[in-house]
Amino acid sequence: MHKFKEDLEKVLESRKKVRDVIDIDGEVIEDLPIKRNDRFRGQVTIMYGCNNFCSYCIVPYVRGRERSRKPEKILEEIRDLANKGYKEITLLGQNVNSYDGGNGYKFSNLLRDACKIDGIEKIRFVSPHPKDFSDDVIDAICENEKISRIIHLPLQAGNSRVLKVMNRKYSKEQYLELVEKIKSKIPDVVFSTDIIVGFPGETDEEFEDTLDVVRKVNFEQIFMFIYSRRVGTPADKMENQVPEEVKHKRFDKLKELYDNSVSENNKKYVGTVQKILVDGKSKNNDSVLTGRTDTNKVVNFEGDDELIGQIIDVFIDSEHRWYLKGKILNSNQKNVVDLK
Ligand code: SF4
Known part of the structure; x- marks a missing residue:
């Protein structure tokens, strides 16, 4: 985008095809125009790329390493949105809680500063990685009513062996401990999550661990995915791929569990x-x-x-x-x- 004008001019001048390859690990480009479809809810990218290399995911290969925008640029964009009448912002990044604004300025600092902007009434963020969810971020949420009480906490799988092969760097127990810690500090919090069903080598028993976590956490919202191979990722090269029909059966089981929990969860809103x-x-x-x-x-x-x-x-x-x-x-x- 930022090279488009320059490249177009080159084409018009030379009347020849121009190839321009950008470095995916390159600098953060600021001040590009943003087309927004929503009038009151705005999305604000705070970082690009990812360093985590989950074994099923292509993102680190195509978007490069993590690089964060400068806090002043992010806050300027949020102020601008507030001036235009936006009421809600969502801070976006592949792993927002490893945001690094330089000089010790972390995601918790950004959350606190964003909360100070008048006009913005609600702040959300996606996605945090469970392994990087610091106490300081929990404290920042706790201190600020503006930060949404639904936290998106991607689980991906509930079994510790599968999580290890996925390279997620947390176990079932650590995930549940984190949920409990957040719940104990923020009493009205609820969670949403992402779950992948049928990762290579996942057995029926291991899948039961996913269902167990779903029952224990009682997620408000689950984004469910059937594992699909991404060329170029380690998981694509694994030989123990789960047959399609098994993946679909597990997906249906998870969906049934989730569907049943939706109306139960909805009931607690009635009368409030x-x-x-x-x-x-x-x-x-x-x-x-x-x-x-x-x-x-x-x-x-x-x-x-x-x-x-x-x-x-x-x-x-x-x-x-x-x-x-x-x-x-x-x-x-x-x-x-x-x-x-
Ligand atoms: S799943 Fe998320 S955290 Fe893992 S590599 Fe992909 S973008 Fe990074």
């Missing part, structure tokens, strides 16, 4: 008041507004268009598996039990 960032009108019904809770649940309710882009209190009166339904509270109804 949630702060909702109103995104716009519902796709299926023009007279209904839609937004999301802090924990990313879709909530539909009736209301005026002028509420779009605002954060409002909504009383949740029913749950419908993939969304919740609610009613806007009048100011004199604010004494309804607020669990969040």
Whole structure:
């Protein structure tokens, strides 16, 4: 992108094909224009690349080593978003909690500084790596109400041997200990995760460990993937690939467990008041507004268009598996039990 103008001019001048190969480990390019599709939720990249080399993943080979943007550039972008009316930002990186802004400035510093920006009401981040989730980051979340109480914590697999072959650098026990530590410091926290089913060599018993972690953590949201080979990765060269039908059976089992937990988890919202960032009108019904809770649940309710882009209190009166339904509270109804 940043070389496009220059290269186009070269082509126009020489009337010849131009090849320009960039170094994937190269510098961080700043000040490129960003096209944003959302009016109130903005994504802000804080770092590029990855150093982790999980054995199934192609990212480190195609995006190069980790390099972080300068904190002042990131904060400038967030301030600009706040000035344009954005209410929520998501800090993006392959491994956000190894962010290194230089001179000891870490991800926890960035979180704290981002929270100080007026106008931004909600801060999310994806993805942290469990092995790098420091106490300082937990403290930063704990101190700042603006930081979302749903934490995305990629599990990938629940069995320690499989995790080792995946090169994830944590065991089942360490993952569960981290979850417990976060829960003990941030009582209202919930988790979302990524899980890969059918990694090479995964046995039925080992897959049971994944189900065990799912039961224990009770994830609010699970992004489930059937393992698929990526040419150029160590896992692609492993000979003990799991047959497709076995992978699909395990996927269905995981999905069933997750589906059953969704309505149970939804029930705890019914009868509570949630702060909702109103995104716009519902796709299926023009007279209904839609937004999301802090924990990313879709909530539909009736209301005026002028509420779009605002954060409002909504009383949740029913749950419908993939969304919740609610009613806007009048100011004199604010004494309804607020669990969040
Ligand atoms: S899965 Fe994530 S942490 Fe692992 S190598 Fe890929 S991008 Fe890096």
